[in-house]
Amino acid sequence: MIEVKGLTRTFAARRGLLGRGSVHALRGIDVTIPDHGAVSVIGESGCGKTTLGRILCGLESFDGGDVIIDGESLSALKPKDRAPFHRKIQMIHQDPYSALNPTRTIGQILADPLSLRGRQLDADRKWLEARRAELLGLVGLDPDYVLPRYPHMLSGGMRQRVVIARALTVDPDVLVADEAVSMIDVSLRLGILQLLRDLRDRVGVSVLFITHDVATARYVGDNSDLYVLYRGTVIEHGPADTVIQRPAHPYTQCLLSAIPVLRGIELPGPDRVVPNGPLDERQEPPGCLFEPRCPFAEADCRAGAPALALRGDATQLHACLHPALRSVVAVPASRS
Amino acid sequence: MTVALAPEQLETGLRRSRQRTARRWVLFVNTPSRAISAFIVVLFGLMAIFGPYLYPANLPINANDIYASPSLAHPLGTDFEGVDTLALIVTGARYVIFSAVIACAITVVLGTVGGLVAGYYPRWAGSAIMRVTDFVLALPGFPVLLVLATVWNFGSLWQMALALGVFGWGGIARAVRSQTLSLRERPFVEAARGLGIPGWRIITTEVMPNVAPFIGMNLLTGITAFIYSEVGLFFLGAVPFTGSNWGVMLNNAVFQANAVTSTRALAYLLSPLICIMLITLALVTLMNAVDEFFNPRLRRIK
Amino acid sequence: MTNSTAVSITDLGVSFPTSSGPAHAVAGVSLDLPRGQITGLVGESGSGKSTLALSLLNAVPAPGSVTSGSVEIDGVGDVLTLKGSALRKTRGAKIGYVFQASQNSLNPLKPVGKQLLDLGRSHGVRDRRDLLHRARLLVEEMGLDAERVLASYQHELSGGMRQRVGIVFALVLNAHVLILDEPTTALDMLSQASVLEIVQKVHSERGLTTLIISHDVGVIGDIADRMAVMYAGRIVEEGPTPSVLASPWHPYTRALLTAMPRITGDVSAAKQLPGRPPDLSSIPRAGCVFAPRCALAEDACTETEPENTFLADHRFACFVTARETAKETTA
Numbered sequence: 011m012i013e014v015k016g017l018t019r020t021f022a023a024r025r026g027l028l029g030r031g032s033v034h035a036l037r038g039i040d041v042t043i044p045d046h047g048a049v050s051v052i053g054e055s056g057c058g059k060t061t062l063g064r065i066l067c068g069l070e071s072f073d074g075g076d077v078i079i080d081g082e083s084l085s086a087l088k089p090k091d092r093a094p095f096h097r098k099i100q101m102i103h104q105d106p107y108s109a110l111n112p113t114r115t116i117g118q119i120l121a122d123p124l125s126l127r128g129r130q131l132d133a134d135r136k137w138l139e140a141r142r143a144e145l146l147g148l149v150g151l152d153p154d155y156v157l158p159r160y161p162h163m164l165s166g167g168m169r170q171r172v173v174i175a176r177a178l179t180v181d182p183d184v185l186v187a188d189e190a191v192s193m194i195d196v197s198l199r200l201g202i203l204q205l206l207r208d209l210r211d212r213v214g215v216s217v218l219f220i221t222h223d224v225a226t227a228r229y230v231g232d233n234s235d236l237y238v239l240y241r242g243t244v245i246e247h248g249p250a251d252t253v254i255q256r257p258a259h260p261y262t263q264c265l266l267s268a269i270p271v272l273r274g275i276e277l278p279g280p281d282r283v284v285p286n287g288p289l290d291e292r293q294e295p296p297g298c299l300f301e302p303r304c305p306f307a308e309a310d311c312r313a314g315a316p317a318l319a320l321r322g323d324a325t326q327l328h329a330c331l332h333p334a335l336r337s338v339v340a341v342p343a344s345r346s
Numbered sequence: 347m348t349v350a351l352a353p354e355q356l357e358t359g360l361r362r363s364r365q366r367t368a369r370r371w372v373l374f375v376n377t378p379s380r381a382i383s384a385f386i387v388v389l390f391g392l393m394a395i396f397g398p399y400l401y402p403a404n405l406p407i408n409a410n411d412i413y414a415s416p417s418l419a420h421p422l423g424t425d426f427e428g429v430d431t432l433a434l435i436v437t438g439a440r441y442v443i444f445s446a447v448i449a450c451a452i453t454v455v456l457g458t459v460g461g462l463v464a465g466y467y468p469r470w471a472g473s474a475i476m477r478v479t480d481f482v483l484a485l486p487g488f489p490v491l492l493v494l495a496t497v498w499n500f501g502s503l504w505q506m507a508l509a510l511g512v513f514g515w516g517g518i519a520r521a522v523r524s525q526t527l528s529l530r531e532r533p534f535v536e537a538a539r540g541l542g543i544p545g546w547r548i549i550t551t552e553v554m555p556n557v558a559p560f561i562g563m564n565l566l567t568g569i570t571a572f573i574y575s576e577v578g579l580f581f582l583g584a585v586p587f588t589g590s591n592w593g594v595m596l597n598n599a600v601f602q603a604n605a606v607t608s609t610r611a612l613a614y615l616l617s618p619l620i621c622i623m624l625i626t627l628a629l630v631t632l633m634n635a636v637d638e639f640f641n642p643r644l645r646r647i648k
Numbered sequence: 649m650t651n652s653t654a655v656s657i658t659d660l661g662v663s664f665p666t667s668s669g670p671a672h673a674v675a676g677v678s679l680d681l682p683r684g685q686i687t688g689l690v691g692e693s694g695s696g697k698s699t700l701a702l703s704l705l706n707a708v709p710a711p712g713s714v715t716s717g718s719v720e721i722d723g724v725g726d727v728l729t730l731k732g733s734a735l736r737k738t739r740g741a742k743i744g745y746v747f748q749a750s751q752n753s754l755n756p757l758k759p760v761g762k763q764l765l766d767l768g769r770s771h772g773v774r775d776r777r778d779l780l781h782r783a784r785l786l787v788e789e790m791g792l793d794a795e796r797v798l799a800s801y802q803h804e805l806s807g808g809m810r811q812r813v814g815i816v817f818a819l820v821l822n823a824h825v826l827i828l829d830e831p832t833t834a835l836d837m838l839s840q841a842s843v844l845e846i847v848q849k850v851h852s853e854r855g856l857t858t859l860i861i862s863h864d865v866g867v868i869g870d871i872a873d874r875m876a877v878m879y880a881g882r883i884v885e886e887g888p889t890p891s892v893l894a895s896p897w898h899p900y901t902r903a904l905l906t907a908m909p910r911i912t913g914d915v916s917a918a919k920q921l922p923g924r925p926p927d928l929s930s931i932p933r934a935g936c937v938f939a940p941r942c943a944l945a946e947d948a949c950t951e952t953e954p955e956n957t958f959l960a961d962h963r964f965a966c967f968v969t970a971r972e973t974a975k976e977t978t979a
Contacts, residue, residue, distance in 0.1 A: 012770075033799055054836045054837070054838055055836045085711035099787040148780055153773055159944050165924040165925075166693070168924070179675050191909075195693055195863070195906050195924075196692060196863060196864070196865065196904065196907070196908055197692060197904055197920075197921040197925065198920075198921070198924060198925075199907075199908075199909055199926075200907045200908075200909060200918050200920050200921075201920045203909065204920065222836040222837055223837070223909070224837075224908045224911060225909045228909070228915050229909055254911065255885075262861070264838065265838065266838065266911075267841075268837040268838050268841035269837060269866070269911050270844070270864075270866035270867055270869060270871075271869070272865070272866060272869035272870070272893050272910070273869055273870065273889050273890045273893065274869070274889060274891065274892070274894035275869075275890075275893050275894050276869075284691025284841070284842075288838075288842075328653055333853075337946060339911055339912075340912055341912060342912045342913065343894075
């Protein structure tokens with residue numbers, strides 16, 4: 011189990027020529043990834059979801075809070091001692107082509123981490139080749155076809171499967187899929203999503219699914235745990251179906267309202283909402299971060315940042331003082 | 347999706363994949379200009395290796411026949427001592443080409459290692475190596491060699507190669523470092539780090555193959571640059587003459603034979619010049635081929 | 649070409665030379681863009697949709713070339729026969745083309761306003777103040793601060809803003825045909841929604857004829873009046889959007905809609921499409937291009953390419969489905 015507690019990450023950024031400002035990528039968030047679980051994180055670009063994934067994989071450091079991996083608190087360890095724990099969390103990157111070395115064959119790409127593992131287990135070449143073939147089979151690829159090829163000879167879907175197989179070579183606990191299907195052809199996306207879902211049962215790995223496309227989050231797990239991030243804070247958290255069908259926070263409602271509606275087979279949700287204006291990263295509102303853009307903001311929303319809690323009729327946690335459950339997402343059109 | 351290959355197809359595929367490596371060398375001869383360039387490079391290479399064996403150690407002097415015009419006996423004429431110019435060209439190739447190649451090898455090794463380490467470990471190794479590189483880079487190449495020549499007579503082949511190499515690796519180091527810095531942020535390198543692969547292994551298996559085309563091209567331009575440098579040094583008389591080479595020939599042609607102002611020893615002046623030009627053109631033409639050679643998209647299975 | 653059609657593509661073919669002979673990125677494509685409507689073109693990678701879009705400007709990059717067909721645009725004639733200055737004048741003034749925001753099609757070294765003036769200059773626009781004024785109005789319509797945007801460089805604008813600037817460029821010379829190539833790829837949901845809203849607003853206010861090309865069925869399904877589905881260089885199905893989505897006829901369209909992740913519908917009902925979209929070298933040279941992946945494929949499907957079957961204003965190209973629907977109508 012992975013627990014993220016109060017995780018904070020701030021970047022120093024230059025604001026034009028006039029000096030430095032800070033970008034608060036994460037403002038003390040809490041996330042729990044249970045064993046064999048599926049957790050989805052949605053939000054716009056810049057909300058911190060990618061930063062969260064990178065911190066978990068050890069690709070970035072964090073400034074505050076803690077990451078607890080299997081009971082071990084990372085903040086108590088020196089950065090150089092954290093590597094073995096971060097290794098239990100592997101990243102599946104958005105672009106499968108740049109995630110593979112273009113000058114090496116798939117066989118070589120998989121052999122590298124496996125030979126390390128083999129040395130740990132005191133195993134020989136035969137073990138490596140068998141394990142490699144086994145992993146490729148797990149992700150639905152034919153070893154004889156794929157092993158001698160270079161990445162550019164495979165389709166996007168196949169490359170992503172190779173990336174997943176490579177991630178599995180170190181027997182990780184969690185796969186972080188950061189926009190893992192957004193650069194793959196639509197007809198191939200389902201395969202990857204179902205693979206991630208199936209791996210949870212077959213290999214016992216959890217999936218942290220980061221995306222801006224909410225629809226894909228439905229496919230990585232049965233009613234997975236959904237977190238909605240806005241400007242580095244969790245503003246809603248609950249079972250995916252609940253959050254999608256009855257969102258409480260106005261921002262979640264705006265996000266879901268923005269999903270295109272398939273004319274002819276879907277009807278737009280009755281209560282759709284749009285935000286008042288675009289995101290201004292330079293603005294640091296005194297109270298609720300979404301208040302400047304919120305169509306339902308009231309006076310007390312400026313007083314202080316709302317805590318994540320249960321209010322009113324909502325059965326999921328949310329960070330809004332005046333939540334109202336609205337039905338914003340498309341509904342299937344009935345067949346006449 | 348799974349695509350199964352029958353065992354015989356797999357056999358053929360593997361055999362063909364061994365052939366593909368041979369097929370990539372075709373890149374160096376697949377257009378007329380490349381074929382000619384490759385021929386020139388091979389010709390001069392052979393000349394450099396075998397040239398001195400084709401002639402006696404001391405070339406025959408003929409005082410009666412100095413600055414002769416091209417004839418059947420002396421296709422390129424003779425020099426100030428009546429020595430056959432063609433013989434001089436053929437035996438002089440070794441010095442010029444070998445020292446340039448060795449110098450190039452030195453710069454490539456020093457520059458690549460320095461650049462890779464500085465680029466991959468920017469915090470601890472980076473600044474130290476880059477200070478040294480900046481120093482080497484700040485030295486204005488050719489003038490430095492001239493100054494150096496006043497205190498060290500690096501006239502022999504190995505000394506020349508060493509002098510050129512040690513002062514010439516800054517450019518490659520800096521460029522390899524910047525490539526490494528950017529490759530370091532690429533997802534496949536990050537993935538290798540996340541998988542626990544040690545740094546030195548990442549540098550050799552992930553970073554270097556992607557920097558290889560650049561190094562290959564630098565190798566070729568390096569050779570031409572060093573040929574120019576050393577010929578220039580000899581031409582200016584900055585280093586002692588130990589035996590004959592093309593630079594020495596140029597020096598003699600201009601300062602002894604006054605070839606620039608009279609037509610007397612035209613062949614003697616032009617021969618080394620044309621050879622240098624041919625080699626330079628040939629190497630530059632092949633640079634595109636080097637880039638394509640390392641392009642992974644050209645590796646085919648079937 | 650009738651009065652109700654603004655752009656008529658007839659039997660268009662574009663091919664690229666490969667080591668094993670010419671490969672047809674676009675083959676036998678016929679499509680009418682009705683005046684005043686938004687037509688959407690859906691296709692995955694390798695479908696040829698980008699090549700088709702470029703051929704509407706007669707801008708297919710070498711070594712590709714148009715091998716057959718015509719692109720008739722109302723008021724211009726066949727674009728494919730135009731060359732030189734006549735072609736340049738058409739691009740921009742008659743046809744507006746909007747590139748993907750992620751393709752940095754704006755000059756990184758010049759502010760937006762200056763590039764607009766360049767555009768005007770190259771089209772011989774005399775009254776440049778009027779041009780800037782129109783541009784300012786357009787930018788404001790997009791919901792952006794005109795002064796700030798016109799003074800900005802390309803890297804100072806977000807993806808959504810760049811996309812909108814692209815639309816301004818395409819419309820500032822009062823073109824009546826607008827082509828948008830992947831207008832919302834690389835934008836997140838909220839930016840995508842606002843860009844689509846703007847496209848719709850601008851389209852209806854100016855009575856444009858719009859073609860949107862996208863791999864995202866959702867985008868097309870939301871905003872397009874008519875929808876065409878492209879696969880391996882051919883249009884396999886085309887018709888009014890609600891009709892194509894509610895009752896798709898072609899096996900590819902059906903499979904695509906079943907395999908597409910959606911916000912509604914039963915998650916367990918989704919099924920993968922076997923195989924993968926073909927690239928130039930793997931397009932079947934005989935028979936239906938979808939046959940290798942089609943569950944309904946028969947022997948006839950690998951021999952000849954299917955013709956179009958028309959059902960009202962909805963057409964598709966499939967032997968098996970044509971047979972089934974014929975049976976239904978005669979039964």
